[in-house]
Amino acid sequence: MLTIAKLDRYDLVNNPQDKTASFTIWFSGCNFKCKNCYNDILWDKNKGHIYDGKFIADVVCNMCNQLGVQSVVLLGGEPLQQDRQELLLICKRFYEAHLKIWLYTGYEFNEIPDEILQYVSMVKCGRYIDELKQDGFPASSNQKIYKHIKYSDKFKDVTKHYTKI
Numbered sequence: 761m762l763t764i765a766k767l768d769r770y771d772l773v774n775n776p777q778d779k780t781a782s783f784t785i786w787f788s789g790c791n792f793k794c795k796n797c798y799n800d801i802l803w804d805k806n807k808g809h810i811y812d813g814k815f816i817a818d819v820v821c822n823m824c825n826q827l828g829v830q831s832v833v834l835l836g837g838e839p840l841q842q843d844r845q846e847l848l849l850i851c852k853r854f855y856e857a858h859l860k861i862w863l864y865t866g867y868e869f870n871e872i873p874d875e876i877l878q879y880v881s882m883v884k885c886g887r888y889i890d891e892l893k894q895d896g897f898p899a900s901s902n903q904k905i906y907k908h909i910k911y912s913d914k915f916k917d918v919t920k921h922y923t924k925i
């Protein structure tokens with residue numbers, strides 16, 4: 761099961777790559793508890809709604825199809841602290857539906873399982889460190905942004921591109 765705080769079917773903020781609308785899933789639960797986290801309201805997994813992964817995949821794919829939305833953003837909370845098999849299921853379904861996936865995670869890039877990465881187009885990773893706070897995106901200077909290189913299993917560090925925006 762997945763624990764979700766909110767679904768945003770037309771999010772204009774969290775896909776800075778394409779600057780187009782995304783369907784965003786706000787997961788509940790994060791045990792990193794970074795100081796001055798922008799979303800501490802989502803730390804508690806018990807405050808989310810519990811959904812079956814297949815149901816969420818059906819809803820999101822149908823809504824994206826209806827609305828012409830071409831990307832899905834996974835954030836929270838911490839997406840990678842959800843049920844791994846359910847998370848994998850929805851990522852696979854989005855990938856097969858040709859939806860680009862943005863993953864926002866507090867884990868470092870090398871901690872993200874390959875089975876998830878294979879479906880993801882863009883990753884923002886690393887904890888938020890308040891002492892390294894910076895203007896713009898990402899929010900702290902230790903965090904990195906990686907782009908999946910097409911037709912390969914490799915990712916490229918594109919953080920500099922975003923910090924200049």
Ligand code: SF4
Pocket residue numbers: 790791792793794797798799800836837838865866867886887888
């Ligand atoms: S990893 Fe993200 S959601 Fe979790 S505490 Fe840190 S900033 Fe907040």
